[in-house]
Structure formats: C-alpha cells, structure tokens
Amino acid sequence: MQENKIENESPTPAEGKEETIEVVVADASHEKYVDTILKTIEEAAKVRGTGIAKRTHEYLTTKMREAKAVIALQGETFAGFSYIETWGNKQYVTTSGLIVHPDFRGRGLAKRIKDMTFSLARTRWPHAKIFSLTSGAAVMAMNTQLGYQPVTFADLTDDEAFWRGCEGCVNVDVLHRTGRKYCICTAMLYDPEEHLPAKIPQEVIDRIRKIDSPES
Numbered sequence: 001m002q003e004n005k006i007e008n009e010s011p012t013p014a015e016g017k018e019e020t021i022e023v024v025v026a027d028a029s030h031e032k033y034v035d036t037i038l039k040t041i042e043e044a045a046k047v048r049g050t051g052i053a054k055r056t057h058e059y060l061t062t063k064m065r066e067a068k069a070v071i072a073l074q075g076e077t078f079a080g081f082s083y084i085e086t087w088g089n090k091q092y093v094t095t096s097g098l099i100v101h102p103d104f105r106g107r108g109l110a111k112r113i114k115d116m117t118f119s120l121a122r123t124r125w126p127h128a129k130i131f132s133l134t135s136g137a138a139v140m141a142m143n144t145q146l147g148y149q150p151v152t153f154a155d156l157t158d159d160e161a162f163w164r165g166c167e168g169c170v171n172v173d174v175l176h177r178t179g180r181k182y183c184i185c186t187a188m189l190y191d192p193e194e195h196l197p198a199k200i201p202q203e204v205i206d207r208i209r210k211i212d213s214p215e216s
C-alpha cells in the first residue's frame with residue numbers, strides 16, 4: 001500500500017512536545033479510526049449549522065480499502081481525513097468530507113490533506129475534471145490555490161448520485177426551487193485540459209482512443 005508521508009514540525013498541543021503529523025493514503029489498517037472520523041464530522045456539522053451528506057461506517061471503510069482516502073495521524077491520534085469520489089463514469093472527481101480535528105486546526109493540516117487527495121485524484125484519473133461544491137471559506141481558498149475556477153452549476157456533473165448528497169443539507173430547498181441551477185454553495189472546477197499549454201482537438205483525442213483500444 002502506498003504511504004505518502006509529509007513531515008510536519010508542529011508540536012502537539014496536548015503534550016507540548018514535538019511529534020510529527022503524518023498524512024498518508026489510508027488502507028485497511030486505519031479502519032479503527034472510522035468511528036472517530038464520523039463523530040468528528042458530525043460534531044463539526046452541528047457547529048457549522050449545515051446539513052451533512054450521510055456517510056456510513058461501511059462507506060468510509062471501503063474508501064480506505066480502495067486507496068481513495070487520506071488520513072492524518074499524530075502517532076495513534078486521529079488528526080484529519082478526506083476521501084475522493086468519482087461521478088458520471090469517472091469523468092468527474094470530488095475530494096469530499098474534509099475534516100480536521102479541532103485540536104489540530106489552524107496550522108496548515110487541511111491544506112496538506114487537500115494536497116494529498118488532489119494529487120491522488122489527478123494520479124488515478126488524470127483526465128477527470130475535479131469539482132467542489134462548498135460554502136467553506138477554507139476550502140475555497142485551497143481550491144483557488146490548486147487552480148480551481150468558480151463555475152456555474154451547469155458545469156458540474158449531472159450524476160444523480162452526487163446531487164443526492166445535497167439532500168441532507170438545510171438549504172436543499174433552494175436547490176430544488178432553482179431546478180439545481182443555484183444554491184448557497186459555490187461551485188468550483190479544476191479542468192485538467194485548461195492547464196495544458198495547447199488544446200488537442202476532439203477528433204485527435206478520439207483517434208488516440210481508437211489506437212489505444214482498437215477492439216472498442
């Protein structure tokens with residue numbers, strides 16, 4: 001299993017001594033943290049007063065087993081988490097469920113987790129568009145640094161499974177009322193094609209696909 005470790009020199013507030021926070025791609029050995037992760041997400045949602053996309057124990061466990069989750073630990077102590085999801089036949093990817101435990105906030109840990117999930121998504125699905133639907137200022141700041149641009153909702157996936165995630169939000173009536181065109185959240189998109197110095201025409205892309213998989 002891939003283990004990406006980034007050193008962090010911040011001391012633990014609880015113990016006052018230096019211990020590194022490791023940010024790693026999660027695997028089955030991290031399943032023991034799932035209950036703590038779910039509880040931390042739930043408590044943060046209560047504080048923010050927002051609704052929350054329902055995540056089950058099994059869902060997060062599967063994300064860990066599939067190397068689609070990133071966890072931050074200080075020794076054995078849970079510090080942060082996020083995971084990636086694909087939509088619309090893997091044409092779109094989101095990084096979701098970003099949470100940093102209150103004891104570890106304000107020292108760049110969310111940024112490190114976001115950088116890791118973003119890199120994981122780009123590595124696994126290099127042609128997918130990565131989008132974000134958020135009302136969080138911190139997430140918007142990190143998205144902007146990574147090259148996401150604000151877009152309208154029409155630029156996001158039309159995968160019903162993604163939009164079902166909004167049903168638990170307190171503002172979902174706005175989304176319904178506007179026929180999914182507008183809501184409280186800001187839509188942001190990272191389009192990998194826009195980061196290329198030149199555009200390859202669609203017919204050339206189609207030709208390349210045929211060459212790469214002649215049977216299809």
Ligand SMILES: CC(C)(COP(=O)(O)OP(=O)(O)OC[C@H]1O[C@@H](n2cnc3c(N)ncnc32)[C@H](O)[C@@H]1OP(=O)(O)O)[C@@H](O)C(=O)NCCC(=O)NCCS
Pocket residue numbers: 044048097098099100101104105106107108109110111112134135136137138139141142
């Ligand atoms: C949001 C959250 C993940 C930030 O974690 P963190 O480790 O404190 O964030 P970082 O220190 O890595 O900061 C990352 C960036 O966000 C900014 N930021 C952090 N908290 C912020 C806040 N409350 N408001 C505005 N910006 C904020 C930082 O200034 C930094 O931007 P910069 O690089 O331009 O300076 C954390 O507060 C949390 O878990 N909150 C509850 C859950 C949540 O809101 N998740 C996001 C779902 S959309």
